[in-house]
Amino acid sequence: MPQTIVRPPGRRRVARGLPGGWGFYTRLAALSAFDAVVLPFVITLFRDQEYALAGAVGIALLLINFVVLVERAYPLRYLLPGLLFMGALVVYPAIYNIYVSFTNYGTGNILSMQQVIQQLEAQTYAPPGAPRFPYAVFETEQGERTLLLTAPDGRLLVTVGHRVVPLAHVSGPEAVGLPEDPGFRLDVTVDENGNVVRIGDARRLERREVLQRLSALQHLELDMDGTRLRLADANNFQALSPRYTYNRAENVLVDNATGVVYVPKDGFFTSPDGERLLPGFRTTVGLANYVRLLTNPAIAGPFLQVFVWTFVWAGMSVVLTFSLGLGLALVLNHPQFKLKGLYRSLLIIPYTIPGFVSALVWRGLFNTEFGQVNRVVQALFGTVIPWLQDPFWAKVALLIVNLWLGYPYMMIVCLGALQSISPELYEAAYCDGARPWQRFWHITLPLLMTSVAPLLVSSFAYNFNNFTVIYLVTRGRPPIAGAVTPAGATDILISYTYRLAFESGRGADYGLAAAVSLLIFFIVGTITWLNFRFTRAFEEVEHSA
Amino acid sequence: MKSNLRFGLALLMVLALSAAALASTPGELLIWADDTRAPVMEQLGRRFEAEFGVPVKVTELGFGDIRSQLGVAGPAGEGPDLIVGAHDWLGELVVNGLIESIDLGPLAADFEQVTLDAFTWGDTLYGVPLAFESIGLIYNKALVPEPPKTWDELLAIASELTDRERGYYGFLMQMPDPYHTFPLFSATGGYVFGTNPDGTLNPLDVGLNNEGSVRGLEVFDDLIESGLLPVGTDYNTMTSLFYQGRVGMIISGPWALGGAREAGIDFGFTRIPTIDGGVPKPFVGVQGFMISAFSENKLLAEVFLKEFVINKDTYLAMFARDPRPPAYKPALDELEDNIVVQGVRESGGAGVPMPSIPEMGSVWTAWSDAIELVMNQELEPKEALDLAVEQILGLIRASR
Numbered sequence: 001m002p003q004t005i006v007r008p009p010g011r012r013r014v015a016r017g018l019p020g021g022w023g024f025y026t027r028l029a030a031l032s033a034f035d036a037v038v039l040p041f042v043i044t045l046f047r048d049q050e051y052a053l054a055g056a057v058g059i060a061l062l063l064i065n066f067v068v069l070v071e072r073a074y075p076l077r078y079l080l081p082g083l084l085f086m087g088a089l090v091v092y093p094a095i096y097n098i099y100v101s102f103t104n105y106g107t108g109n110i111l112s113m114q115q116v117i118q119q120l121e122a123q124t125y126a127p128p129g130a131p132r133f134p135y136a137v138f139e140t141e142q143g144e145r146t147l148l149l150t151a152p153d154g155r156l157l158v159t160v161g162h163r164v165v166p167l168a169h170v171s172g173p174e175a176v177g178l179p180e181d182p183g184f185r186l187d188v189t190v191d192e193n194g195n196v197v198r199i200g201d202a203r204r205l206e207r208r209e210v211l212q213r214l215s216a217l218q219h220l221e222l223d224m225d226g227t228r229l230r231l232a233d234a235n236n237f238q239a240l241s242p243r244y245t246y247n248r249a250e251n252v253l254v255d256n257a258t259g260v261v262y263v264p265k266d267g268f269f270t271s272p273d274g275e276r277l278l279p280g281f282r283t284t285v286g287l288a289n290y291v292r293l294l295t296n297p298a299i300a301g302p303f304l305q306v307f308v309w310t311f312v313w314a315g316m317s318v319v320l321t322f323s324l325g326l327g328l329a330l331v332l333n334h335p336q337f338k339l340k341g342l343y344r345s346l347l348i349i350p351y352t353i354p355g356f357v358s359a360l361v362w363r364g365l366f367n368t369e370f371g372q373v374n375r376v377v378q379a380l381f382g383t384v385i386p387w388l389q390d391p392f393w394a395k396v397a398l399l400i401v402n403l404w405l406g407y408p409y410m411m412i413v414c415l416g417a418l419q420s421i422s423p424e425l426y427e428a429a430y431c432d433g434a435r436p437w438q439r440f441w442h443i444t445l446p447l448l449m450t451s452v453a454p455l456l457v458s459s460f461a462y463n464f465n466n467f468t469v470i471y472l473v474t475r476g477r478p479p480i481a482g483a484v485t486p487a488g489a490t491d492i493l494i495s496y497t498y499r500l501a502f503e504s505g506r507g508a509d510y511g512l513a514a515a516v517s518l519l520i521f522f523i524v525g526t527i528t529w530l531n532f533r534f535t536r537a538f539e540e541v542e543h544s545a
Numbered sequence: 546m547k548s549n550l551r552f553g554l555a556l557l558m559v560l561a562l563s564a565a566a567l568a569s570t571p572g573e574l575l576i577w578a579d580d581t582r583a584p585v586m587e588q589l590g591r592r593f594e595a596e597f598g599v600p601v602k603v604t605e606l607g608f609g610d611i612r613s614q615l616g617v618a619g620p621a622g623e624g625p626d627l628i629v630g631a632h633d634w635l636g637e638l639v640v641n642g643l644i645e646s647i648d649l650g651p652l653a654a655d656f657e658q659v660t661l662d663a664f665t666w667g668d669t670l671y672g673v674p675l676a677f678e679s680i681g682l683i684y685n686k687a688l689v690p691e692p693p694k695t696w697d698e699l700l701a702i703a704s705e706l707t708d709r710e711r712g713y714y715g716f717l718m719q720m721p722d723p724y725h726t727f728p729l730f731s732a733t734g735g736y737v738f739g740t741n742p743d744g745t746l747n748p749l750d751v752g753l754n755n756e757g758s759v760r761g762l763e764v765f766d767d768l769i770e771s772g773l774l775p776v777g778t779d780y781n782t783m784t785s786l787f788y789q790g791r792v793g794m795i796i797s798g799p800w801a802l803g804g805a806r807e808a809g810i811d812f813g814f815t816r817i818p819t820i821d822g823g824v825p826k827p828f829v830g831v832q833g834f835m836i837s838a839f840s841e842n843k844l845l846a847e848v849f850l851k852e853f854v855i856n857k858d859t860y861l862a863m864f865a866r867d868p869r870p871p872a873y874k875p876a877l878d879e880l881e882d883n884i885v886v887q888g889v890r891e892s893g894g895a896g897v898p899m900p901s902i903p904e905m906g907s908v909w910t911a912w913s914d915a916i917e918l919v920m921n922q923e924l925e926p927k928e929a930l931d932l933a934v935e936q937i938l939g940l941i942r943a944s945r
Contacts, residue, residue, distance in 0.1 A: 048622070107903050212572060367777055369776065369782075389921040478923075
């Protein structure tokens with residue numbers, strides 16, 4: 001490998017300054033400011049238990065510091081942004097994808113076990129006929145709160161710490177105090193209607209003030225002679241017991257009402273007789289997704305048909321767009337051709353319109369009854385074509401749309417490549433009496449291929465997974481009659497995957513989708529590798545460069 | 546795709562830590578609503594804030610995004626306290642542990658029963674119904690002065706009006722579209738899922754190829770074969786022709802009426818004609834509020850719903866923005882004379898809530914494919930539906 005980054009001599013002194021010079025301190029200040037901004041994020045992520053992400057951001061931060069501060073790492077400055085983005089946008093999702101393919105992540109199992117335990121433990125149940133206690137809140141200037149509860153029989157109860165005691169015990173003529181402190185008294189102020197308005201320094205809060213504090217109050221747990229009281233709704237406390245208790249040591253969940261023990265199994269807390277508690281949680285399932293993929297008759301069913309069409313689609317797309325693009329490029333490149341600029345601009349238009357807009361417009365144009373395409377066809381041939389209903393014509397329609405979307409790119413590429421072919425070669429060929437066709441076949445095409453072949457291979461790989469066009473124009477339709485699982489005649493592997501993962505079963509099945517996408521990755525990877533190997537595309541480029 | 550989303554969200558979280566308003570925060574309500582409901586919620590929020598000093602923030606999201614984002618943002622601690630959603634999300638949201646049950650107490654008596662049923666999972670209520678909708682027969686009074694009562698009458702009117710050369714159509718419906726075709730199925734006894742003795746749906750009892758369902762698809766097939774119904778009609782084609790006054794009758798819902806009103810079409814909205822004497826039962830869809838399981842303010846959200854949302858004025862204000870009949874009876878009674886309300890009540894009154902169990906995800910594509918294969922004249926209705934049910938059961942069994 002040649003040294004790619006060459007530091008111009010003298011640049012170091014000019015741009016970076018001497019250690020201790022202004023430049024150095026400016027750089028240090030900027031770096032400190034940057035660190036000060038990013039470091040809290042790392043800490044917060046760590047606190048939120050997003051360890052992987054915290055680690056990744058932390059390492060990135062360290063790298064940035066290293067690169068800015070260490071002399072030797074100077075060339076890395078140019079590479080690092082690219083590397084960081086590659087890590088964030090390619091490597092991380094890829095690793096995550098692989099991880100997901102070994103889990104049961106999908107509808108019904110999207111929470112972590114921790115979250116499920118939290119949710120189940122937060123569920124409460126009230127013993128039948130448990131009374132409700134309306135309450136009032138008293139708060140001092142310092143924010144200390146005392147609650148006054150009204151029992152169903154009209155008796156008033158008051159909180160001392162978390163304990164609930166009858167108000168009569170701690171205030172008034174018959175007060176007896178608390179068991180451990182017989183002298184304990186509360187100083188209660190009553191207005192002319194008999195309502196308690198103050199307890200000690202604490203003022204009775206209005207309802208709006210209570211509501212403002214409701215989200216704090218809903219976590220309160222009061223103790224009334226051993227009975228736990230919690231907020232049942234905004235206006236009442238009630239004796240509520242937690243429905244489930246998680247036993248960390250044995251990793252089981254116990255139903256406090258029935259005593260049934262639930263053990264975590266296949267992503268659900270499951271009772272001995274197989275009853276599952278909702279919701280389920282994410283868990284690793286080993287190779288289960290891959291096994292399902294390979295043994296499921298639903299998937300093995302229309303797979304072959306989809307597989308073949310995927311190849312035809314990607315191959316035809318490349319051949320057609322390249323042929324048309326090259327043809328137009330040759331015409332535009334002809335010395336006697338006038339108004340080149342104008343035609344070139346016009347021909348590039350399809351490239352400038354967002355692909356999904358074009359795709360949807362084409363879908364409308366291909367409508368059998370109302371579409372413009374069939375109006376023209378009818379005027380010319382007196383018949384209509386069932387564009388989106390017939391498997392064959394739907395494929396033709398798709399290829400036409402992709403031709404429209406793809407030829408400008410090929411044209412631009414070919415125009416550029418044609419410029420690089422030396423005119424002397426044509427002159428020599430002309431002198432040797434070669435016809436235009438021979439000149440094209442023996443000079444233009446081979447020389448063009450050296451620079452364009454890698455693009456053709458990548459275009460093939462791109463179209464192999466060109467979900468957008470398929471989904472927007474035909475949605476994979478028309479359906480294949482007699483398929484074991486819903487599949488369409490124009491489905492390619494990736495759109496078929498989408499159906500399997502998101503439009504079947506119980507909704508989204510990310511685990512299976514991740515497994516299929518890995519499988520597709522291996523297919524595309526192999527094809528691309530073989531392609532490059534046999535066309536020797538890259539090597540040729542290196543030689544010609 | 547989802548992993549990117551997760552990562553993006555995490556990144557967003559990193560970047561937006563200061564903007565804590567994005568997430569459910571104790572003592573502050575965050576509502577996710579779609580563009581039609583968001584303005585009304587904002588108004589209510591301002592009143593709630595003025596009265597109780599509790600800030601209410603409303604974030605506007607695409608209706609479908611609310612569902613998908615909740616599954617990502619909720620567990621990450623970034624979600625809202627309250628969402629506006631559709632009842633058919635219920636199964637997914639409940640099995641994913643994303644929403645909280647609600648006890649309406651005596652207030653429940655003021656709601657249309659079908660809307661409460663729709664938001665009930667097992668025997669627990671998970672939402673406060675807002676509005677409901679169903680499809681019916683929308684007709685242009687200039688072309689069809691008196692709506693047909695039976696399917697034969699509909700066919701007679703349609704054949705008289707249809708002139709495809711000139712671009713006039715007696716009757717159009719969108720296709721292949723299970724939702725809009727279901728009334729034909731259900732009129733003669735077709736159903737999607739059968740019920741267990743305890744009233745819940747049984748995903749292994751699929752009735753889409755029973756006699757009634759087959760009869761319904763035959764009715765559809767006849768429309769295509771007789772040339773009354775052009776193959777491949779979609780919603781946009783259907784409505785734009787209807788707005789031009791070129792269509793006598795369509796099967797659609799309240800959402801198609803705004804455009805008709807703007808186009809100056811004098812329309813009627815009523816029940817779909819009976820087939821073989823059976824009344825078509827369209828799916829009833831219900832929108833409503835749900836409380837996030839990850840809310841820090843569950844009780845506060847309940848207060849907001851019970852004391853601010855559940856009243857006649859709110860429901861009427863919602864109706865003014867979005868012409869779906871309110872689920873709240875006092876508001877509904879006020880709107881008795883409204884043509885949309887009458888139509889939905891008449892047509893949807895006989896309807897069934899759209900199944901909300903997650904297994905419904907296996908049904909749509911296979912069902913739609915069956916309709917399409919019949920539409921394309923590739924299979925006979927019976928064959929197509931047998932195949933579809935086989936596919937559906939296969940998918941459901943594979944996912945268990």
